[in-house]
Each structure stands twice: as structure tokens, then as C-alpha cells.
Amino acid sequence: xxxxxxxxxxxxxxxxxxxxxxxxxxxxxxxxxxxxxxxxxxxxxxxxxxxxxxxxxxxxxxxxxxxxxxxxxxxxxxxxxxxxxxxxxxxxxxxxxxxxxxxxxxxxxxxxxxxxxxxxxxxxxxxxxxxxxxxxxxxxxxxxxxxxxxxxxxxxxxxxxxxxxxxxxxxxxxxxxxxxxxxxxxxxxxxxxxxxxxxxxxxxxxxxxxxxxxxxxxxxxxxxxxxxxxxxxxxxxxxxxxxxxxxxxxxxxxxxxxxxxxxxxxxxxxxxxxxxxxxxxxxxxxxxxxxxxxxxxxxxxxxxxxxxxxxxxxxxxxxxxxxxxxxxxxxxxxxxxxxxxxxxxxxxxxxxxxxxxxxxxxxxxxxxxxxxxxxxxxxxxxxxxxxxxxxxxxxxxxxxxxxxxxxxxxxxxxxxxxxxxxxxxxxxxxxxxx
Numbered sequence: 001x002x003x004x005x006x007x008x009x010x011x012x013x014x015x016x017x018x019x020x021x022x023x024x025x026x027x028x029x030x031x032x033x034x035x036x037x038x039x040x041x042x043x044x045x046x047x048x049x050x051x052x053x054x055x056x057x058x059x060x061x062x063x064x065x066x067x068x069x070x071x072x073x074x075x076x077x078x079x080x081x082x083x084x085x086x087x088x089x090x091x092x093x094x095x096x097x098x099x100x101x102x103x104x105x106x107x108x109x110x111x112x113x114x115x116x117x118x119x120x121x122x123x124x125x126x127x128x129x130x131x132x133x134x135x136x137x138x139x140x141x142x143x144x145x146x147x148x149x150x151x152x153x154x155x156x157x158x159x160x161x162x163x164x165x166x167x168x169x170x171x172x173x174x175x176x177x178x179x180x181x182x183x184x185x186x187x188x189x190x191x192x193x194x195x196x197x198x199x200x201x202x203x204x205x206x207x208x209x210x211x212x213x214x215x216x217x218x219x220x221x222x223x224x225x226x227x228x229x230x231x232x233x234x235x236x237x238x239x240x241x242x243x244x245x246x247x248x249x250x251x252x253x254x255x256x257x258x259x260x261x262x263x264x265x266x267x268x269x270x271x272x273x274x275x276x277x278x279x280x281x282x283x284x285x286x287x288x289x290x291x292x293x294x295x296x297x298x299x300x301x302x303x304x305x306x307x308x309x310x311x312x313x314x315x316x317x318x319x320x321x322x323x324x325x326x327x328x329x330x331x332x333x334x335x336x337x338x339x340x341x342x343x344x345x346x347x348x349x350x351x352x353x354x355x356x357x358x359x360x361x362x363x364x365x366x367x368x369x370x371x372x373x374x375x376x377x378x379x380x381x382x383x384x385x386x387x388x389x390x391x392x393x394x395x396x397x398x399x400x401x402x403x404x405x406x407x408x409x410x411x412x413x414x415x416x417x418x419x420x421x422x423x424x425x426x427x428x429x430x431x432x433x434x
Contacts, residue, residue: 004134011132019145026152034160042170042196056108060115068123069375077128078223084120085215092208099201127374139359140308146355147301254361257423258380264416266384293347300351314428321421324349328414
């Protein structure tokens with residue numbers, strides 16, 4: 001039997017344009033993470049208050065995913081994408097007055113609005129990519145598109161590490177390693193604060209201009225009407241859709257698997273620096289291990305997408321889950337650099353998990369239910385705000401039964417990977433018996 005092409009020619013331009021959006025939200029995610037530490041110093045905040053940056057970021061996803069899905073059900077994927085890009089650009093440009101007024105709450109509101117746009121884009125782009133071709137290879141197609149997400153993430157990390165953080169005057173230290181900013185007068189601090197907030201602002205403004213350019217390109221490009229958006233058919237009632245989604249066990253457990261995956265991803269990437277710090281590695285060097293992990297994740301996306309030509313996606317999810325669990329055990333049980341290398345290697349096997357869980361969960365969902373189903377899978381991103389604080393509390397204990405607490409803390413991502421492995425196994429067994 002002739003194999004269906006991954007992307008048909010008639011959808012190629014649309015596929016390329018929508019795929020470019022995956023890099024855009026990857027950039028936003030990973031340039032924002034280091035800003036927590038930057039704001040904590042320059043605005044003289046407590047760690048708890050500085051973490052409101054992440055709360056605002058994830059809160060935008062949680063707030064807007066369902067409204068975005070309901071909007072798309074009424075209108076179209078293209079309109080949803082344009083709304084997402086507009087909100088993204090507005091949030092980025094709001095960094096200009098935020099830096100001018102030097103109000104931390106203004107920055108949080110800017111990010112909150114920016115992630116309204118990201119919620120629209122993710123709720124729209126993922127099911128749109130799934131619909132651009134034959135359903136039998138939709139998960140592989142989504143994995144290919146999602147492979148460009150870590151490209152954006154690496155770019156965001158690079159901009160933060162090379163352009164933003166080194167230029168922050170508030171982080172300069174004396175010969176003893178103490179931050180000089182803490183010893184300055186209020187007038188001197190005000191000058192440095194004005195400089196540093198401008199440094200933080202500039203990448204977001206540049207990002208807003210790029211997003212605005214994408215808005216224009218997509219706005220003038222004709223895009224196909226496909227199943228699942230408001231142009232293809234009249235939308236069913238929300239109550240009936242929710243009932244069908246709830247009784248679809250593969251979908252229901254897929255949402256839970258996505259919560260666990262995002263929690264594991266954020267834990268593995270956030271606490272690499274703490275893991276390395278215990279080994280006496282400075283933060284600048286530790287960030288290089290983070291970049292190495294993201295690079296492996298990028299390679300894994302392309303490798304995994306290729307392997308899916310020969311191995312069922314559900315089985316591959318199970319295999320990658322097993323290897324992720326093994327390397328997580330290495331991070332827990334091995335002391336020294338061997339444990340750190342194991343922690344970095346987890347990212348290779350996390351690579352396919354988000355798009356694969358997403359694709360599997362929606363495989364048996366009716367086309368008219370796809371957009372609302374996609375919204376709950378996007379809302380699962382809030383998993384990144386649930387378990388990492390618990391891991392941080394474990395790390396703060398210092399040692400547990402004589403073993404470094406930072407090592408023990410990775411029992412949490414291990415539990416997540418075990419659930420994902422089981423999800424891959426159960427869904428694979430289900431298609432074998434049907």
C-alpha cells in the first residue's frame with residue numbers, strides 16, 4: 001500500500017508558516033526563565049515575589065486556553081493564530097512602559113498578556129498541524145513541527161546567557177564574590193536599575209517586531225479550511241463535547257500524562273543548575289549543561305520523528321519513557337559528574353513526549369471536538385507550576401538519610417516518567433487488541 005506523504009504539497013506553505021510559530025513560543029519560554037533571577041536582583045525582590053514571573057507566565061496559559069478553543073470553534077484556525085500573534089506582540093511591547101515606570105507588577109502583567117497569545121497559538125497550531133494531511137501520520141507530522149520548538153528555546157537561552165545576563169550591572173561582583181549592587185546608595189541603584197531594565201526590555205521589543213511581521217505574513221496568506229475549526233461545520237454543544245472527551249479514556253489519561261510530562265520537563269531543566277552547584281560548578285558553567293540538555297532534546301525530536309516511520313508512536317513513547325526513567329535513576333543514585341551527565345541525557349528521551357502524548361490523546365477524538373480537546377492539553381502546561389515547588393522544598397532539606405537532597409528530589413520526575421511509560425504501554429496494547 002502506498003504511504004501517504006507526511007505533508008501534502010497543497011499544505012506545504014501553511015505547514016512551514018505554522019511550524020515557524022513553534023520556535024516563537026519556544027523562544028519566549030526560555031528567555032523568560034532566567035529573568036526570575038535577574039528581576040530578583042535588580043528590583044531587590046524576595047525569591048517568592050520574583051517567582052511571580054513564572055506564575056504570570058503559566059497563568060496566561062491556564063486562563064486563555066479554553067476561551068481560545070471556544071473562539072476557534074466559532075471562527076477558524078487562521079483567525080485564532082492572528083489573535084494569538086496580536087496578543088503576543090502587545091505583551092512584548094508592554095515591556096517598554098514597564099521598563100519606563102520600573103514597576104515589577106507591570107512586567108508581570110506584560111508577560112500575562114503575552115502568554116494569552118501563546119495560549120491561543122498553542123491551542124490553534126497543534127491541532128492545525130495534525131489536520132494538515134492524513135490522520136495515520138499526524139503524530140509524526142506534529143513531532144516534526146514541534147522539533148522547531150527547541151530551536152526557539154536554544155535561541156532564547158543564548159540571548160539570555162550571552163546578551164542579557166552579562167550586561168546586567170546589578171549582578172556585578174567584587175573580588176570576594178559579593179554583589180556590589182547591595183552596597184550602593186539609592187541614587188546609584190536607580191541609575192543601574194534604569195540601565196538593567198532597558199537591557200531586559202530590548203529582547204522582548206525585538207521579539208514583538210518579529211511577531212508583528214509574522215502577523216502580516218500569515219494575514220495575507222490564504223490558508224485551508226480543515227476539520228475542527230469553525231469554518232468546516234457547525235460546532236456541537238460544549239456539554240456533548242465535554243462528555244465525549246471525558247468518556248474517551250485515551251484522551252482523559254493523555255491530559256494527565258501531559259501534566260506529568262510538563263512537570264518533569266520543568267523540574268529536569270530548572271534544577272540542573274542546583275544539581276551542578278552542589279558539585280562546585282559555577283552558574284555560568286552550569287548553564288552550559290542546560291544548553292547541552294536542550295541540544296539533545298532538539299536532536300531527539302528529529303531522530304524520534306525519523307524512527308516513527310518504522311515504530312508505532314505509542315510503542316516509541318513507552319521506549320523513550322523507559323530510557324528517561326533509567327537516566328533519572330542515574331541522576332538519583334550516581335554521585336558526582338556521572339549523575340549530572342545522566343540528568344542531561346534525560347532530555348534526549350523527553351524530546352518526543354509532548355507532541356506524541358498530544359497526538360495520541362487526540363487520535364480518536366472527533367474532528368469537531370479537537371479544538372476543545374486541544375485546549376485541555378495546552379492547559380496541562382500548568383503542570384510546570386505544580387511539582388517544581390515541591391522539588392525545591394526537598395532540595396532545601398540539604399540531605400535525606402545521608403544522601404544529597406538534590407539527588408533525591410529527582411524521584412518526582414521519575415514518578416512522572418513511570419506514568420508516561422505506562423500510558424504508552426496501555427495505549428499500545430489497546431491498538432494491538434483492536
